[in-house]
Amino acid sequence: MRAMLDRLVGGRLVPLFIKELTQLGRNRRLVVMLIVPPTLQLLLFGFALNPEVTGLKLAVVDESRTPESRQLVSAFGESGSFLIPAQYPSSEQAGDAIARGDADAALIIPSDYAERRIRGETASIQLLLDATNANTASIAGGYAARIIESLNRNLAAQRPRAARPLSLTTTVTLLYNPGLQNSWFITTGMIGTLLVLVGSLVASGSLVKEKETGTIEQLLMTPASATEIIVAKMLPLLILLTADIVIALSVARAVFAVPVRGSLVLFATAGMLCVFAGIGIGTFVATFTKSQQQAQLMAFFVNPPVALLSGVVTPIEAMPEWIRPFTLINPVRHFATISRGVLLKGVGIDILYPNVLALLAAAVLLVGISAWRFRKQFG
């Protein structure tokens, strides 16, 4: 152990490390790449992918015209999600309004609504949604369901003996409501995607550049071993990308007011493991490619699946059954879970340890495979 440490610190690793660090420091494009895209993308995704929907125009057809029906309408109005620009006399006209784009949704309250409620029977209302934008439609449906549910709870509280409160069946499949989660949800997960993305690009870039210019041969002719070369390539990146963790978290805090409820150490550790995974992916890609262009094209195959199959943007529950197991090997998925757990829920390692272990395994595996490939190619 002592001898190994001596070899690492006193030997060739130091000049290799200094060389890599100097080269990275001189590479303006890289420094820009480390700072700008993460910040920008975090902002972009935080705002643009924020699934919160506000100001949906709701056309109301109130055939009941009772205090009960007005209570329902005002529940929608007060939610903040819906605006009620006008009432329409018939459902046909409300439908036309949606067709014209004057309204995004229509609420039709039948004439027997109040009677049925008073009788304690299940009253049904009709909600028409403009599903042109399926996402907005499902979110709106989710809002409506939530509004009605809370109304139901209030009514149930008033009338504890009621056998069965109001219910709506139309929107049951949309009950998963992404609208509940806002920019916090996106940004906390997005940090992991960014770390893997930037890490893989920078790592493949730095290795492929040596291949492209031919200096890799010169390097391999030195007494430095393939392991030393690869370690010296990875370490400075790890340091630089750790800065990305800080940048990303700062942006998330400053712009979206993401809270930090749990341990920052745990978060940083997870972040670093994520960076390692990214470097591993990048190095792996680099061993298969000859030019920066090829490497970037190849990264294009690797990175989108990693980003999409992580549950950062699309919920894993919404993915087909057969694909879900694959997300378990995705480091970003585990980082997202840890990140959300630590930052938003304030839970610790006692709960998150399966994810931490999985992330560690993924990082070790990716770095290991890439180092093995590198050694096999050049060792």
Next chain:
Amino acid sequence: MAGSAGDTVIAPGAPTEPPSAPAPAAGGLAIRVRDLRKHYGELEAVRGIDLDVRSGEIFGLIGPDGAGKTSTFQILAGVMPESSGQVSIFGQTPLEARATVGYLTQTFSLYVDLSVAENVRYIGELRRLSLDEIRERGDRYLEMFDMLQFRDRLAGRLSGGMKQKLALVCALIARPQVLLLDEPTTGVDPVSRREFWDALAELSGTGMTIVVATPYLDEAERCSRLALMHEGRLHDTGTPAEVRQRPRLRRIRVRTGNLEAAEHILEGIDGVRDTQRFGDSLDVMVDDTAGGESIASEALAREGVTFTALKPEAPTLENAFVAVLRSIGGEIVVPAFPFDSTRDPVERGAVAIGAYGMRKSFGSFEAVRDVTVEVRHGEVYGLLGANGAGKTTTIKMLCGLLEPTSGDVELTGERGSLRSGAVRSRIGYMSQKFSLYDDLTIIQNLRFFAGVYGVPRDERERRISWVLEASGLEGREQLMTASLPGGWKQRVAFGASLMHAPSVLFLDEPTSGVDPLARRALWKMINAMADRGVAVLVTTHYLEEAEQCNRLGFMAAGEVVAEGSPTEMKAMMRGRLFEIIVDNARVATLALREALGHDRVSQFGDRVHVQSELPVADATSEIRALLDRARVEVLRIEETTFSLEDVFIDVVHRSRDAAVAEAS
């Protein structure tokens, strides 16, 4: 278009209908340059040059990397404005003359995934030629360059020389009057280079004016006239013969078993102007032949150094350029090495690099088959080969970067585990132009290599300052490596590969593209290393470098087909070589080729080289008879020595013929 070039004025703005070749009568002035200057910020790349190029000649602009050749070409081609001075091409400014000028840049813009014919057609269509014209002209040039049968081959699948010729066809399709070629043969092997120059001679025969830039002096020999360019200025202009004779120095070639001692003795004694060491001989420059011979033989005898031959030879272009460069003060002094011996003791004459029956296959393709080579400590061994001969694969296996499919490789006494750090710390390696990190400063590069090779800490600063001194960069170590011109960079890279006092050196084209003085300085260092017992393996396809090696191995089709010292290699040639000076070299070349075969005749400017297996008297009478019939006046015929290039081409042809015979 007949008449003197001076009054051949095409009105500016006239339709760019390509003028028809042949260009104006040969001998008129095609290009006239006066006091041309070009600045890039503070850097002055071209510092006032005067140049006259006659119509129909091949004019060579000879100079190392960074001499200002490319800047001059870009101005002549009208793609970059001059800072000051006058340039006229057939009486027009370069911008006006653009339609009449064909310009080949250093990196050819061929479309590798188009066929030969498609490339030609694309360029022709860009020039708005009709399809018939394109086909007619394209086929004519392809035929002239012996490429018609490759019309449908993808450009990416052509050999280096053929790619070059295709680029030439593309440049010719618009029928330029002037062809500007910027280092057209860099990275091209000797066989392809000779093919390419044959094509140029062919073109110049049709009246085309050709200006060609090159850092290689053997190519300079094939120009009608040439000028030496150095640091933005032109120094010597004339025909190759004029330039060679100008310094009025005589060359005496000394052959001896102990070159090191002989050089040491003759260096700096009275009457000796200069000495230069080659692989198996020493050149001594003196004022007159007889006096020089006696001075040299007496000095050697006094010190007890025996020599096998001491005879006068014609001075070379290199001798002339060295004299010119010295007169303008470009001398490079190589400081003494900071170490006396290699890090690990070596035994002179012991095998340092050995390959025994080494083979390498990639799939079904056999890149290297059965190579056996031994390089001993204290020896400079040159490995030569055409592109695709398996040279790169061989060297990679010898230095342990690649595992042979079968056979044994030995490196500094180790077999098997060539990839160990211990072996590699005894090896110095310099690949051409890739050796340093461009994005580090010079000092950072040197510190890195010193560190990674484990140069002892207390030695590092001393050795780094030695490299800086040897490359003339003291006080400029904070410069970015990318900003250094090629020659300087090569010297730093070479120094960097020596800092750990290796026992074995691998050098890939260590001195290509540098000026003759820098090349001499580098070879001085290489020889000094060999004198300390270092085994040096050089790969190159520049024969100027090959001349510097003690022993050469020629590779063709994955095998070492010939081995020996430069002199032995030349002696291996069958027959004799005759140099014929005639009044019309073009007609003479064509007539002789017709009768004797294409491969035996090549045109060198105003001279023709003919290879013949007949006795001297029979050969000369045959040549005279042939030329008489062609109505060419023979001014002089004399037997001359084969160049290594001749040997190389012969070796390649023979191995190709053998392969054909084997196949049938």
